[in-house]
Amino acid sequence: MILLAVCLAVFMLLLDMTIVSSALADLQASLGADLSDLQWVIDAYALPMAGLLLTAATLGDRLGRRRLYLVGMALFTTASLGCALSGSAAMLIGVRAVQGTGGAILLAVSLPIIAAAYPQERRGGPIAIYGAVMGAGSAAGPLLGGFLVTHFGWQSIFLVNLPVGVIALIIAARHLPETRAEQTRPVDWVGTMLLTCGLLTGVFAVISLHDGGIGARACVALALCAVVALALFLWWEGRTPAPMLSLRLVTSPGFAGVWVAAAAASGTLIGATNYLALYFMNTLGYNAFETGLRAGPLTLATIAGAPLGILVGKRLPSVVTIPGGVALVAAGLWAATGAHAGTVWTHFIFGSALAGLGLGALSAVTSDAALQFVPLDDAGMATGSVSTGRQIGILLGVAGMGVAFGQAAAGQSGVRAAGAAAINSVLAWGALAAACAAFVSLILLGVATMSRSHDPATGESLAI
Known part of the structure; x- marks a missing residue:
């Protein structure tokens, strides 16, 4: 029970x-x-x-x-x-x-x-x-x-x-x-306040870029507030005796590589999925249930990706599996681009399935990979931080892709042409963000792998 x-x-x-x-x-x-x-x-x-x-x-x-x-x-x-x-x-x-x-x-x-x-x-x-x-x-x-x-x-x-x-x-x-x-x-209330304030003002600034509700100066001011709040958050976490996020995690290349990958994969694919659903309903004319059925390839691929990720994770090191999962998401999003006024929903099957496979595989190995690079005392904080990273990725993905969606649609005439331009912009920017994250993750995990394989304390090669 x-x-x-x-x-x-x-x-x-x-x-x-x-x-x-x-x-x-x-x-x-x-x-x-x-x-x-x-x-x-x-x-x-x-x-x-x-x-x-x-x-x-x-x-x-x-x-x-x-x-x-x-x-x-x-x-x-x-x-x-x-x-x-x-x-x-x-x-x-x-x-x-x-x-x-x-x-x-x-x-x-x-x-x-x-x-x-x-x-x-x-x-x-x-x-x-x-x-x-x-x-x-x-x-x-x-x-x-x-x-x-x-x-x-x-x-x-x-x-x-x-x-x-x-x-x-x-x-x-x-x-x-x-x-x-x-x-x-003790509960780190100051850190909680600074992190939440930084995320809130940052997302507000991004979403406000295209809605016209506030001026450009206000957007810049919000963005600066976000930067200051997040900088103060890191400063505070390095000085408080009971941080909610230990800087040992932030400064660990291996953990940072896993965190970036998890945040980017979740943010880009879940963000894109929301706008793809909006495209199916508002542009292609499907109702909500028909749209849900057409998300089937993504759903099934995500489910299938989990056992695949576990299987591959047992045979390959994290420096391959973690960036590889994000790279699959990037490739899938890019493969789904190319929509036009005459596009039908089947155009998105391969790309969404490929991206779902990457996210499912990555999600299955993320926690184990993160724990390889942190002290045992930080294990709980590490897994919680990865979950937090996924939510931050979704926050930024939904906000940023909304800007791309709105601005691309505004420059087109005709419902289908505007919808196609909007979803292409979302998918292309998502693919670019995921690809950059895969590269950054590869570099960080590569540095961590090399430093562990030549551990000066033991002189032994350490498997990852």
Whole structure:
């Protein structure tokens, strides 16, 4: 029952990251949402997932993971009802932020709950099930969301969380034991505030580039605020005795290489998927369920990529598998470019499947690869930081690709020509970002590999 409670939580919170893509066109029609509003509907959920994840993990260690689970699930479920009842885009964005806060709490305590419930020799099976459920939650979003939106309206993608949330709360209240860490550290509230402020102002600046809501000077001011806040965050993390992010991780080339790859792969592909869904609905004229069905190649390839990644990861070093996974995402996004006014949906099958294969394979080996380059004491922080990196990637991917989507469409006449130009721009910029990340990851992991293979302390060659 413990594993069931955890799996229900992670399935819901990952599902809600991707299920919204099927409702974007309906949100435009029902709530009068423009492109910037749609970006915020997605990013308002990802922002607290990025800014609060590490802090929530520390709170769980100190206050009790069962308590945090119940708080997070109650918050997530209540916010889901609020999302369904939203009468405006602004209200939906605000409640999505609350929902993301609940999701951050649940994600932060889920793996520690499993670790505390099972002895080390029995954790392999539960953790494998946990990982499979996370993948299934992300993959099921477009198809399940499409079915619900088409038959029951956009509100149903949030209402579906209510019975699941109530069941999870009942199971957790009855069967989840309270656990805490034997050794805890203080909560880094200053670091949390600086990181969240930096991400919020940065995303606000990027999204505002194309919506015309604020002037160019305001965008520059927001961008400068983001840079200052993030610089102060790194400065503070290097000086506080209990950082939420140890600078040992930031300055480790190997860990940085894994982090960049995870952030870029998630950000570019999930960002592109949202705009591809919008293209299918607004330009090609498919309804939400038809759009979800056409995401099938991406979904199946992502699922198939996980066992492939594990298999390859056992035979090849991280310096090959990690950059290789991002390179597949880049190649897939690039292969999907070339849309024109007469394009049909089958044009995107190969590219989306290739990118999904890369993301699935990369996700399966990311955590193990990250742990190879950090001290044992930083293992929990490292895995949490990689999850945070994925959310930061999604934040920036959705924001940046929205700029590309809006600006490319504005220069065209005709719905199909404008849609084709917009999706080509999204895919091309996504491919470029993923390719650059693959190169950076390769360099960083190469440096880490060479430094470990010639360890001056042992003089021995160390396998990675």
